[in-house]
Amino acid sequence: MTHPAEHQSALGSPVHPASADLRQWKEPHRGGPESQRLAFWDRAAGLLEWHTPWHTTHSWTPPDTHARRGPELGWFLGGRLNAAVNCLDRHLAAGRGERVALHFEGEPGDAESVTYADLHRRVSQAANALERIGIGAGDRVVIYLPVLVETIVITLACARIGAVHQLVFGGFSAEALRFRVEDTGAKLLVTTDGQYRRGAAVPVKANADAAVRGLTVDAGGTVEHVLVIRRTGSPVEWTSADLNGDGLGRDLWWHQTVETAPTAHQPQFFDAEAPLFIMYTSGTTGKPKGLVHTTGGYLTGALYSFLRLFAHPDPSARDDDVHWCTADLAWVTAHTYEIYGPLAAGATQVIYEGVPNVPHAGRHFDIIEKHRVTSYYTAPTLVRSLMGWFPEGVPAHYDLSSIRIAGTVGEAVNPEAANWLRAQIGRDTRTPEGSPALPLVDTWWQSESGSAVLSPRPESTRQKPGSVAQEMPGWEVEVVDEHGGATAAGVQGNVVVTRTGPSMARTVWGNPQRYYTSYWQKYADQGWFLAGDAGQRDADGDIWILGRTDDAINVSGHLLSTIEIESALVSHPDVVEAGVAPVHDATSGHAAVAFVVLTSAAHQRLSGDPAAEAELSSALRQQVTEVIGPVAKPRSVIPVPEVPKTRSGKIMRRLLSQLHDGEPLGDTTSLQNEPCVPRIQQICETRSTAPVKENTSA
Known part of the structure; x- marks a missing residue:
């Protein structure tokens, strides 16, 4: 598909993002004309400064099943720009050079603005x-x-x-x-x-x-x-x-x-399709994939989505914005919402070198108070850690009144963590009735998409903790069955992107065939991107992400979501975090095993007391039974010091399966906490909870 765009006549002079009022924009409707969607992306690209205007907004060559090649994507063809100029030079030219770009906080306490x-x-x-x-x-x-x-x-x-x-x-x-x-x-x-x-x-x-x-x-x-x-x-x-x-x-x-x-x-100045960076994904099997992101399309998606989700909707109030994305800079979330998105917008933001509990568990709250942070974007795993460190809630002496909006990313946030974040971090944002009113944008996206694809809107009054709601403007997503048919409300299916945005990765570095087999092969005839996540729509049409497709647990024909079981476990006051993994079971095919990180109080209570541990294990299994049903009850509950996670905060459930069942481990080098792997392995070997598999070889 191609769509010629007359850049100058359609857009006129570039609009500086600090003064862009997105409330005046007409957002394309899902399923609407392609021309309307591309006109929207034309306008979004007009928020950038281009050295040379583009002549074609979007080109698309479908996947080729015979050549085993993914689609050839192009955005803003003919256009030339420089990403650093858009993040720096243009702000100086606009008289904004003395605005603080970065409030740096070092772990030892050194700081500079x-x-x-x-x-x-x-x-x-x-x-x-x-x-x-x-x-x-x-x-x-x-x-x-x-x-x-x-x-x-x-x-x-x-x-x-x-x-x-x-x-x-x-x-x-x-x-x-x-x-x-x-x-x-x-x-x-x-x-x-x-x-x-x-x-x-x-x-x-x-x-x-x-x-x-x-x-x-x-x-x-x-x-x-x-x-x-x-x-x-x-x-x-x-x-x-x-x-x-x-x-x-x-x-x-x-x-x-x-x-x-x-x-x-x-x-x-460089072509819009010139490579900007390579982002490696991690997995429990196979080598990491180096996803290639290009300049013009990626920067357009990063800037627009940052403004839409995190900037104050009123341009006249943006000078008070202070954004904080807590991700490490090597993660794609930081590329988009800690480097390119905020800096292209001319925003002020915090960057923090250290871990959140050094020198004490309230370090993040100190930083929020010091810099008057307005938007706080973090991972559900960190929220759950904060819940464990502050079981009685955030101490009142911390001034968190500057917080205007919060966001989560990495995995679908479980309701317990979402409600805690809104009530504790957003305690100064209340409805007249006294209920938490802090907007929470629970974003869903991937290294492959480059920017947010699904998210509740900040202005929405309909908050559903755990639901990523609807597509961001210019993207289209569906939940489908194995044959590509849309699933009914409440029925689990595969999440696919049916219309991509310009920030989409173009290929896998050095291995274009892997780009095809990983993402496009399954629905190549439809031209859909397979995200690898399971999801479902509710009666309102909102999407709920249920975890990676290969993390689903099939117990006696019942397909269970690991995230649902984990949420049930985390709702117990003794559990800070949980990772549920499918493991071998001779009778049911799969069984669920729960690896739980306990609060310090629970850990002390159980230390050296097998009876207390057995009692808690029984209570947690019963908790899952009451919340979901008997079929979801974990076969075993195993306390561990932490669960293995990628840098994006995703729990590596397949790795837990391999550790439990004594199978060869896949790639572990990309974990953020690789040292926990041998510790969990030792715990599994000591407990010997994995049943012996029958030898079926002849």
Whole structure:
């Protein structure tokens, strides 16, 4: 499908996002004419500053089943722009250079506020430094850093010169980092001497050295330099060898290379479809997939959805907005709602280096109070942790009155966590009757979509904790059966995206066939994207996400949602978090086993008391029976210190199944808490709860 757009005549001069009043926009109706939907995306793209206007809004070549190729997607073809210019330069030109862009809070207590003018200066220096060491358009740069101002600086510097960035969580192992360096063919790795984690300075560069060993240009690889930020003062090994003849050593200090570079930089402009970054997904089987996101379409989706969900609806009130997305910068949520979306909007935001309970469990509340945070976007797993740390509610001495809106992402938020967040974080937002009135946008989207696809609207008075409600404007989603037919209300099916937005990933880096087989093959004839999540619509047409399709548990023919069972368990006062996994059962095929993280009080009560543990296990199984029904009752309840999670906060239920049943483990390097895996494995082996499988081989 193509739709020519006369950019100048339709849109006129670009509208600065700070003054864009989306209340005046006509949003396309679901199932409406394609021309109306594309006209909407034309207008959304007009919120950006383009060096060259586009001639075609959208092109689409359907999936090819014979060639095993996914669709060829194109947005804003012919248009040229620069992502960093849209995040920085245009705000300076609009006279907003002295507005704070970033309130940085370090885990040890160091802090700084960085204006847009200062951020522009630092990014210009970094862009000059990158070019000095031979990085240019199309080159890949792997960024292995914690949440620092420098992480955003180097990310935007890559965008400014057209280099493709790939951010890696600073807590990942050398093995996980090495895979990404090798898979992208990176020329540069950016890292630190060390990082602060849970109150301690942890050396990091040794991991970086191990990751690039054998991958440097002198060894036949692609890495030419390792750029190192001095963060903790941790001792480091140093390689000064000149690998590519540029007169520089392999290892370079940031303060000597970047902070001495010129502060003026002339940006280049790139095709809308030029790659901007690669985002790796994680899984319990197979290697992570490197999803490729492009510049114009991704930035359009990020900016519009940030304004629609988190910015104050009244442009005249936006100067008081302070946004905080609590995600690590390496996660796609942070790319969209902590880097590109807020900065393209010219917003002020908080970035925090540390974990939420160092030096104490109320650290997030301190930060909200200090910076008068208005929008708080976090993961349900963190909300459940806060519930466990503050069983009596958030202490009254914290001033949380600035909070105007909250959001969740990563997994569908269970009702207990949603209600707690609205009542405790939003305690100053009440209806006349005294009920919690804090808007909660429970967003559903993926690394693949690049921006929010489903979410309740902030202005909606109909709050259904756990429901992601309706599509964002310009997207269309359906819940279908195996044959592509729409499921009836209350019937579980596959979540598919039937009309994608411009922020959609275009391919899998280096493996386009995997893009097809992972996402498009099942419904190739319809041209639908298979999200991999199960869901259902309710009587109002609102969508509820029930978890990953392969996490569903089939017990004697009854298809059960792991999230529903987990929500029932978390509603018990002794349970902070739960991960429910399908495990082998000789009679019913599958059985549910619950791995539960208990409150500190419950853990102390059960310590060394088998009778107390058996009593709690019985109570939790009965809780599920009462909430859902006997068929959903877990066969076993296993207390664990934590459950394995991806960086996005998704519980790795298939990994729990493998640990319980003693099966070979898939990829675990992309977990945010990989050390918990051997601990859970030991607990499962000690308990021997897995039944012996019959040997059916001849």
